[in-house]
Amino acid sequence: MAVPAGPLTLMSQIYRKVLPDVHRELERWKKKADQIPDPELRRQAHASMETKAFHCEGGAIYSLLAGDKRREIISFIVAYQTISDYLDNLCDRSTSLDPEDFRCLHQSMLDALTPGAVHSDYYRFRGSCSDGGYLSELVATCQHILRRMDAWKTIHPSLLELAGFYCDLQVHKHVEKDQRVPRLIAWFKKYRDRLPEMSWYEFAACSGSTLGIFCIVSYAAARGDEMRTLTGTIRNSYFPWVQGLHILMDYFVDQEEDKREGDLNFCNYYGSEEEMMKRFNYFIEEADDAIDNMPDRRFHKMINRGLLGIYLADKKVARQKNVRILARKLIRRAGGSGMFFFINGWVYRRLRQSI
Template sequence: MSEFEQGRSLSPRGPIGLMSRVYKYVLPEVRNCLNVWRKDAEGIPDPELRKQALASIETKQFHCEGGGVYAAGNLPMRHILIPLIVAYQTISDYLDNLCDRSTSMNAEDFRLLHQSMLDAITPGAEPVNYYALRSEQDDGGYLYRLVRTCQEMISKLPGYASAASEISGLASLYTDLQVYKHIRHDLREAALKEWWEENRSRAPRLHWNEFAAATGSTLGIFMLFLASCDSRLSKPDASLIRAGYFPHLCCLHIMLDYLIDQDEDRAGGDLNFCNYYDNTDTMLNRIASIVEWARNDVRNIPETPLHRMVIEGLLALYLSDPKVSEQREVRSVSRRLMKRSPLTRLFFFVNSRWIRKHLY
């Protein structure tokens, strides 16, 4: 057992302790950070960039709140973790909106935009004009400030050097995904499958659409941010944590996101990785298998109770979403996944519904 694993745990040991931290610290502080970025986005000169920046904050706030849960794992460091997680997730959501509703279908444009996510995790990297290959240019420094905020917070994480290569690897895969899934509709599936063939050894149990989904999650990065709060973190520790999250737990995260967005994506013409199964039963069985693989993976990393709560929390958060009740097939899958749920999942399910009803 490494010195890192032997260190005194700061993580909550159970769901009640976790949620008390979420209500008292995480949700208010995440929302304060988002309010700052919302005001910043309101000043973006270009109307299209301003529209997409504000829409990403308005409609995807829960992404930052979910990521903020990792700050509950080390409350004394939350003044670093929460601004970092919120800024990084805000970049992700903003760029996703720009690409989903893009005035361009240029792969190099998408790659240049997402260079900001690689620069954000590289202290000392000089931001460039990320909009150079698109017509909309003037964001008034909005994306630049998001990148700089991430760099500033990362420079305060004492164990970051040990996690940097694992974080960079996950961010690079995320960038590749955003490029391939946003190119012309008649090209994207072939590009994603070719990319999977090059990387399938990283996720031998997953199908091409599931591997792509796994690369779209930022949870592995956020967990490594949390681990980097400890100066005793070693590179083997960081590698173990990455393997605990990617590919299976990350895959579960994004497959659940796509599960509830099927109608929305169909209407918008957006790619949805849940649409590549032969039938509902196959999709259900695959998601159920991914849940079990994720549970097994997190047994191998420190603070297993926290990661098990993340898995149950993901299921509860997405399956309690109002979008579920609006889609007959999704409603059926949700009921079957929730059947015989452990008490932890039911606890998070109730809390997720309460948060949506009373705090939005």
């Protein structure tokens, strides 16, 4: 199956081949979540799938790179993203502010990428929590799919590196409020010499995406031995710029919600709206340049434009006057394909919410 290289072909394959399988996988995990004994864990598991299903839908687009292993990769992506969203809910909305607790929970994301890793009690710093094996089953699903790949040992170091950045971020951003920024700045300083010029909050945003993992796993399913050279190309293309663009857009549309909930939002650290927009445009340019050495370059450029269109189509944008005004500028900056994905995202989200 050819990788789609045009917006119409891409959207056709997303609607016909990706979204139906994503929703089947989510329904399967919702049934598993129904069996969680602990009421709070059960509530957060359901909330993560009901409010963040679009994360799985967007991530699963990378399955189109996996050839005839598309459905298997969708199972991996939905399981892994469900772990991410579930843990994000647990950390965001729990009374715990213990970094050991957050680190222990997120060990599941590293174990999920490591076939043969023994599942631990991920809740052990939370007292008596019982999820009926829900999180361990998500982990086992990811491990099973990776174990069947000839290239999993080749891709494993890069997967762990990207997941390590993600897990570190989740630990630092959920501790006591007065500790969050100092911890994030100290973390950034460890890597600053290996990064292009950026701020600590931009590095944090670059670390908060799972797209690089999904891209590597999807290619590994189809390309086997090629991953010896291709893995590094993907890693360097997606981290930091593509992943940074992804998460900056996420935070951009969530500004009002994060302020209301008292959550950290990296957009608040720009000195002005002008500076923020300048940096957003820089990330768009760098993300485009970063994928020039990738196979299927047109596909990945559409992903960049799709990130802009889909996030800016969120209803949250319309409820925030300043965000709405700036979003219009970003949509124009994204060009015709960005507008195409914006319109598709706008219509699709509202149809889904009306069902």
